[in-house]
Amino acid sequence: MALSDRLDLVNPSEIRKLFDIAAGMKDVISLGIGEPDFDTPEHIKEYAKEGLDKGYTHYGPNIGLLELREAIAEKLKKQNGIEADPEKEIMILVGANQAFLMSFAAFLKDGDEVLIPSPMFVSYAPAVILAGGRPVEVPTYEENEFRISVDDLERHVTERTRALIINSPNNPTGAVLTKKDLEEIADFAVEHDLIVISDEVYEHFVYDGVRNYSMAALDGMFERTITVNGFSKTFAMTGWRLGFVAAPAWIIERMVRFQMYNATCPVTFIQYAAAKALRDERSWKAVEAMRREYDRRRLLVxxxxxxxxxxxxxxxxxxxxxxxxxxxxxxDKEFSELMLMEARVAVVPGSAFGKAGEGYIRISYATAYEKLEEAMDRMERVLRKKKLV
Known part of the structure; x- marks a missing residue:
């Protein structure tokens, strides 16, 4: 099947549709787009300017600047317990979202199945389809805090299953897998000879004393894990479009080939700034300040x-x-429309994140505390007026 035919199988994001409507309305409080409301820390901006002044304005290697890959290797070892060779096992991307299509293109064959816990991030299934695979939704449940279990996975695995996506902390549910969860999933992946794509872009935003663990740090799992991460959420750098993956060398080599004929390379002065930021304690103090504020908002909502x-x-x-x-x-779609039209609050229908999201909505609390208070007041007024609660 040609790529143009596969594009016909992929629908535009329901999130973007809703917010195109909201953009044309007045006095709307948006609780939908998953973007930090914090600005990029000033010292990171200064590093970008420094990179420009130093001449980081030319093409870089397809795999990314070595100085950034080395900084990422240090970060992965220190924070995640992952040993990755910066020469061959780390690659820089134009945003973390690029990782999914590029990684699936590295190994999926036509008709291969990929297990995806649902509700799920909106890019996963389209990336599988565009790479020639078949996404298989595996429902998670409110009763288990939306954490995927091996029993759920076993009910959906077949002889065509080639890979599994995990996302912890999770978008859209906020679920965080425990170390025991990961160990059981790792055993399942080994038993069925699966590659695991571990999306860890929210790794630093965890609460209530919870710790986030990395699949690739478990014994023997690096060789079958593609760890996806980036700078958009961690350092509030969404518009900078910079991500990275750590994976076995054979996966990286094939992804580099994709990048070579696609984006060529990520922006070089931005890579310079990110390398400096990773080694600067001010960056991690800013991350902790954001985490504490997100926690305050989480408890309110x-x-x-x-x-x-x-x-x-x-x-x-x-x-x-x-x-x-x-x-x-x-x-969930009727509820979201009601909130937008009568409460002037934009939320996302849960069904935008897969079948298991039906009957839920996603709210992003990456907006100012005072706006969240006003949004909750507006929602409650409409619900009481309509006698819906």
């Missing part, structure tokens, strides 16, 4: 949603919360 009659699991990570709206009698 979780408390208010439950008080207004929307049962809500307390998220352990990321900056999303996933309330259950089934008691209102509305579908």
């Amino acid at each position: 979780w408390k208010r949603l439950n008080e207004m009659g929307l049962p809500t699991v307390k998220p352990k990570g990321a900056f999303y919360i996933f309330p259950n709206i089934k008691t209102t009698g509305l579908t």
Whole structure:
């Protein structure tokens, strides 16, 4: 099947559709797009300017600047317990989102299946389809805090299954896998000879004393794991478009070939700035300050949603919360439309994240505390007025 035919199988993001509508309305509080409301720390901006002044304005290697790959290798060893060779096992990308299509293109054959815990980030299934594979949604459940279990995976694995995606902390649910969860999933992957794509872009935003663990750090798992991460969420650098992967050398080699004929290379002065930022303690102090503020907002939104009659699991990570709206009698799309039109609050229907998201909505609390308070007030007023709770 030609790539143009596969594009016909991929629908535009439901999130973007909704926010195109919201953009044309006045006085809307947006709780939808997953983007930090913090600005990039000033010292990182200064490093970018320094990179320009030093002449980082030319093409770089397809695999990314070695100085950034070395800084990432140090970070992975220190923070994640992952040993990766910066020469052959780390690659820099134009945003972490690029990793999914490029990594699947490195090994999937036509018709290969990829297990994806659902609700799921909107890019996963389209990336599998565009690479010639078949996405298989594996539902997770509110009763288990939306954490995937091996029992769930076993019910969906077949002889065509080639890979598994895990996302912890999770978008859209805020679920965080425990070390025991990861160990059981690792055993499952080995038993079925699967490659694991581990999306860890929210790794630093965890709460209630929870710790995030990396699949590739477990014994024997680096050789079958593609770790995806980036700078957009960690350092509030969404518009800078810079991500990275750590993976076995044979995967990296094939992904580099893809990059060679696609983006060529990430922006060089941005890579310079990121390398400097990773080794600067001010960067990590800024991350902790963001984490504490996200935690404050999380507690507010979780408390208010439950008080207004929307049962809500307390998220352990990321900056999303996933309330259950089934008691209102509305579908998640009807609920989202009602909130947009009458409360002037933009939220995302859970079904945008897969079948298991039906009956839920996603709220991003990556916006100012005062705006979140106002948004909760508006939502509650409409729900009470309509007698939906």
